[in-house]
Amino acid sequence: MTITELFPQVVFFGFALALVFSALMVVVSRNSVRSALFLVLAFFASAGLWLLLEVEFLGLVLILVYVGAVMTLFLFVVMTLNTDKEVTQEGFVRYLPYGLVIVFLLVALMIYVLSPAHLHGLPQVVSSMHPANYSNTQALGDVLYTTYAYSFELAGTLLLVAIVAAITLTFRGHHRMQKSTAPDSIKNLRREDRIQVVKMKAEKK
Numbered sequence: 001m002t003i004t005e006l007f008p009q010v011v012f013f014g015f016a017l018a019l020v021f022s023a024l025m026v027v028v029s030r031n032s033v034r035s036a037l038f039l040v041l042a043f044f045a046s047a048g049l050w051l052l053l054e055v056e057f058l059g060l061v062l063i064l065v066y067v068g069a070v071m072t073l074f075l076f077v078v079m080t081l082n083t084d085k086e087v088t089q090e091g092f093v094r095y096l097p098y099g100l101v102i103v104f105l106l107v108a109l110m111i112y113v114l115s116p117a118h119l120h121g122l123p124q125v126v127s128s129m130h131p132a133n134y135s136n137t138q139a140l141g142d143v144l145y146t147t148y149a150y151s152f153e154l155a156g157t158l159l160l161v162a163i164v165a166a167i168t169l170t171f172r173g174h175h176r177m178q179k180s181t182a183p184d185s186i187k188n189l190r191r192e193d194r195i196q197v198v199k200m201k202a203e204k205k
Helices: 003-028 032-052 056-080 085-094 096-113 136-144 149-170 183-187
Strands: none
Touching (some): 003 032, 032 056, 056 136
C-alpha cells in the first residue's frame, strides 16, 4: 500500500479518534466551559469526516452554523450564567440510572444496526469523478426529503421533545419576592397607619 492510499485512512482515523475523545470529554468534564469547547472540537472532527465522504455542504454548514453561531451562543450563556454545582450534581446523580438505561439501549441499537447482516449489500463509498453540473446539496436533498422523509420528521420531533425536556429539568419554579405587600392592605391603609411618631428621651452625656 502506497503513501497516497494510506493517507486518507490515516486522516479518517485521526478525525474519528478526535471525535470520540472530544465527545467523551463533553460528558466527563465538570467545567461547563470546557465541555462547550470540547463540543466545538467534536464539530470540527465531524466536519472533517463529512469532507472525507465528499459531503462538503454538511461539513461547511456544521462549521459555519454550529461552530460559528450556535456554539458561540452556548459559550456566552454558559459563561454568564452562575450555575450551582451542588444542584447540578444532585440532579446528575438522581437521573443517572435513567441515563445508563438510555445509553445501554442506544449502544444495543447501534450494534444491531451496524451488524454485518444489515451492512451486507449496501453500496460502498468510493471516490469517483462527478460531472461539472453535479451538486451534492441537491443529491442530499433528493434523498433526505424522499427516501428518508419520515426519518427526518421523526428526528425533528425527537429534537423538539429534547428541548422541552431540557427546559423542564432546568426550570426551578417561580421565585417569590421576599418583601411583598398584599393589595388589600394597601387599599385599606389609613393615614394614621402610614407614619408612627415615636418619642424618645434625649440621653444626657
